[in-house]
Amino acid sequence: MKGIDLGLDALSFASIYFLAAIGLAVTFGVMRVINMAHGEFIMMGAYTGYVVQTLIPDRTLSLIVALPAAFAVTFAAGVALERLVIRHLAKRPLETLLATFGVSIALQQIAKNVFGTQARPLTAPEWLEGAITFNDVISISTIRVAIFVLALLFLGLFLFIMKRTRLGLEVRAVTQNPGMAASMGINPDRIAMLSFGLGSGIAGIAGVAIGLFAKVTSELGQDYIVQSFMTVVVGGVGNIWGTLAGAGLIGALSKIIESLxxxxxxxxxxxxxLFIIIFIQFRPRGIIPQKGRAAEA
Amino acid sequence: MTRKPFILRNPSVLVMLAALAVFTVAVTLMSQAYGSGAVPTSMVKVLGKTLCLALAAVAMDLVWGYIGILSLGQMAFFALGGYMIGQWLMYARTEAIVATSLAQAPIPPTPLELQEATASQIFGVVGSSDLPMVWSFAHSLPLQLLLVVAVPGLLALLFGWLAFRSRVNGVYLSILTQAMTLALALWLFQNDSGFRGNNGLSGLQNIPGLDGVSQARLSIWFLWASAAALGLGYVLIAWLVGGKFGSVIRAIRDDETRVRFLGYPVEGFKLVVFTLAAMITAVAGALYYPQAGIINPAELAPIASIYLAVWVAIGGRGRLYGAVIGAVAVSLLSSWFTGGRAPDLALPGYVVKWVDWWQVALGLSFVLVTLFAPRGIAGFFDLFTRRRESGS
Amino acid sequence: MSALLEVSGVSVSFDGFRAINNLSFNIGAAELRAVIGPNGAGKTTFMDIVTGKTRPDEGDVRWGEYSRSLLKMNEAQIARAGIGRKFQRPTVFEDQSVADNMTMALRANRNPFSVLGWRPSPSSDQRVAELAAEVGLAGQVNRKAGELSHGQKQWLEIGMLLAQEPRLLLVDEPAAGMTLAEREQTTTLLRRLAETRAVVVVEHDMDFVRRLNCKVTVLHQGSVLAEGSLDHVTRNPQVIEVYLGR
Incomplete structure (x- = not known):
């Protein structure tokens, strides 16, 4: 009984990590760019949700509006970041890390200046409040189920985009061999911009989801950024299943350690x-490593 | 080919030492304790702390600018150095106070009673009265001084050995160093870690045995010590990167695979550099926190280490004087702008309060520096010297 | 014949693709050998295995008089044992002077603490000057390596290899991007070097291999297809098929 309850908790942790990390998996995995401002994109998504809620009082409707709005806002921010900064730092990954960190502290402070330091509420609609109770021990709050569903939805959407659409095909081509892709008429700059926007947009949606159960502050992103990186690194770069495995491992592990x-x-x-640091020793390329010559680049 | 002595081959070292000496003498002559009093004691402390940060930045430059490891964990070593010296400062001082108060008692306290009373004084805030194991040497200054370099050194050695051995590189390594820092910070935040949880160690500005010395004097003494440490550290690192060792580590930064095929044990070099830098950073921290007066786990926040990297980048990495300039300029500017003394900037329709907007300006200026001046402030010096060389 | 390097029955696969398949290869202490083969024949992987960059799935690589296994050694240890490698594209440290590049390569203790204690001496300066003269960079020792022309960088890298004093030299496509005169020079140098040590040249260019006038090993699909003089192997019908299409 206790085990099932623990399992459910681990699952909901994992889906949060997965949601937070999936956007990062796109930007880090596809473009090998560490975006330190990723956490701030999550924060921007959460604040977008808050602003939408102040405009539209009906909570269900506002949530329906907030999700695409958050995606649009962070997609635009991501595209701007890629075009203005990251593109010019190609092949200088460590400097990209620091430049995006500069963006991160600027965004944090701007959020603080605009919204103040106290936490802003982002309230879930009534049908998401409460919990699904199976018996005395096993129960799970509805919001966590919703987040789990959202994570599944994104996994599906991601797989669909990557495997079934023209854009996904071009993204995979650019990841594997940018030069060859370019010579076949794919514009790598455009692909980089779109995939960066996509990754950032997903971060925005994750922000709305996280905002529903956590406090929306300017530091919201910081709480998730290190865990998101861990998820991607532990899982293995450049593979959505790796991100899923990483999120699962980290979610399960943090629950188990906590219960002890x-x-x-x-x-x-x-x-x-500490576990992650030691884990990296044995699987430096993550649970699902990239193989072949591409991995050595 | 004739070889000039090390110092003459490196005029920038001479310039740096001279500037440091002039600065120290000038501050002393304007201090409240030894001079005109134009520089208040609080300012002397700020300047002394800045010198310590500059030393940490020079060590960061060794690690990042020369061997190419963007370590986001340097402040962990800095803070550990502070904690190690803080243990002695806090213990010895509390012990002295407890001894004075117990001296009134009819029966003089035994050493064990004294220790217990001291421990319950220090750890009362975290609901404990036992002296944790990690405080076993806190009574002894020489032992704690040894720990100042030994603990961060061992941590760097262990972490570096694990990370370099499995060839974790680039951004992965940066994330891993950040994780190490976060783990250490979270551990220190616990009340039962033995370091007083988020209360940290405090009262460090009071030096045991020097009760009669005013803070004005102490601040100047610490300024001297910090200047000496910066000078020594600077010369040591400049010597290190000047010779064949420097040649090899720069080669590792640029193409470590090639260096391996030349037969050099790349991991060994990284380990030596990483550990040495950690120890130098720890010394800087041990001098910093007595001037700050307090240390708590928030000092280890990952963001602090990133700031260190930012200073080095703005100053110009791969050049030691760049690291000093970056650390001094940015940290002093930051404290001026966030201190509320900078005049507001009146734009049409909006008044920019620097307390609120400095962080934004700093973040954006950092983006601009990486984009347009990757060599940092030191890059401008290069332009100047190159023009002079071609002119002569 | 006692071989300096003995590769026996080595195989390695990447993702199920067998890059090297039961390959065996020997070379004596003072021998020049050309390794040729079409793209994907496993030439680079072969060099990666010998220099320790890639670990084979099976087989053995033995080295020197005592037949030490190279498989347990890392890249740096193998390099210190006396195997030097020249990459296809010149890889020199562009940020540093020609003299610094060569000094780094000079035979000396590679331990970090020995390197810290190392001081230039008249003899080391002289050795650098000699090497620079030998590879035609006599007047350039104080220039930054990044300022050199493509050909000069190739020569600097060869100079660095000589400074290492290896007993076995692995040279990957030395003629690529060189002018005719430079090729002549390279051939002469390689042949002279092979008088005192083992030299393995991996090459595409048949003309260049003909000029080397040495024993040739033809690789195909990860194993040795033929071995012998150039005339011998070019008459081999299998080699003709592989090279001229099937």
């Missing part, structure tokens, strides 16, 4: 990170 010593979540997080 429930009074001390700080210790749980410490051990979690």
């Amino acid at each position: 010593n429930p009074s001390n979540t700080l210790a749980a997080q410490t051990f979690m990170i």
